[in-house]
Every structure is written in C-alpha cells, then in structure tokens.
C-alpha cells in the first residue's frame with residue numbers, strides 16, 4: 178500500500194478541497210449564491226485553477242531533452258510570437274502576450290515544437306513576468322547548452338488593466354540574454370528580427 182496514494186487520488190482530493198474553498202470565496206462575494214448559474218461554479222473554478230497551474234507537475238528540461246538532435250547548423254534559430262498565458266502571483270489574475278525565443282546551436286538543436294511547450298510549462302505556474310522570462314532562458318541554456326539564448330516577453334497584465342492604475346493599453350516587456358546574445362551586435366540582430374514583419 179502506498180502511503181500517500183496515487184497522483185490521481187491526490188489530484189482528486191486537491192480538486193475537492195479547492196471546490197469547497199472556492200465555495201466559501203463565493204459566499205463572501207456579491208451575495209448571489211443561490212443563482213442557478215453559480216451552482217457549479219466552485220467546481221469549475223477549481224478545475225480551471227488546476228489546469229492553469231499544471232506546470233508545477235511538468236519537467237521542462239525533460240521536454241527539451243526528449244527532442245535534441247546533433248546538427249551542424251550554427252546560425253540563430255528564432256521562434257517568435259509564441260502565445261503566453263499566465264497568472265500573476267500577486268493577484269492570481271491573468272497576464273498574457275507573446276514570447277520570442279532564439280538560440281544559437283552549439284552542435285545540437287531542439288525540436289521546434291518543444292520551445293512553445295516549455296513556455297507553457299513555466300507560464301502555467303504562479304508567476305511574475307520577470308522570473309518567467311529568466312526561467313525560460315535558463316532552461317534552454319542548461320539543457321541544450323547553446324552558444325547563446327535570448328528571450329523577450331511582451332505582456333498585458335489584468336491586475337494593472339482591470340484594477341489599480343487601470344492603464345488599459347500598457348504592455349510590459351522583459352528580456353533575458355545569455356552567451357553570444359550578451360554581445361550588442363547579436364542582440365541587435367535578434368531585436369531587428371523580432372520587430373520585422375516577415376510574414
């Protein structure tokens with residue numbers, strides 16, 4: 178017999194706990210608790226929050242390692258406009274936008290679909306945009322060991338736009354560079370490429 182139960186059972190218990198907690202949250206907000214539409218809301222919110230934080234159970238380095246290939250390509254590999262949806266850790270409200278990633282291979286490349294996947298793994302945790310940016314860079318650097326890595330994220334934060342200062346159209350940009358991208362010339366090439374409308 179396992180002491181802690183299976184991961185599946187643990188998730189089910191977590192879901193039931195979250196449901197009852199969100200039920201209490203609803204009791205404390207608005208006083209419209211009897212409306213039919215709200216009846217199953219605590220369970221729906223619990224499931225949504227489990228989904229939006231599932232990145233804690235996933236290993237981004239393993240995702241990259243699952244698709245690394247020896248290849249002598251040595252120019253910049255750039256994937257831009259990757260959609261990012263995350264939750265800010267201060268308000269648990271969404272922030273979302275685009276990520277642009279680049280690396281310069283050092284004898285190894287990674288399957289291109291893995292880059293958006295690791296963005297999702299880190300984004301589906303409670304985050305600040307700055308740490309999200311650094312974590313993506315560090316994960317690529319540590320697993321693929323390329324000559325350089327660059328990550329830029331542009332995002333809108335609902336905690337700014339819907340509340341607080343209510344700056345409706347502000348976009349926050351963060352960046353993280355490593356290796357060759359610390360050189361101004363390479364960084365400029367990357368920034369020009371992500372700014373250009375090539376498609």
Ligand SMILES: [Zn+2]
Pocket residue numbers: 265266267268269270334336337
């Ligand atoms: Zn926030």
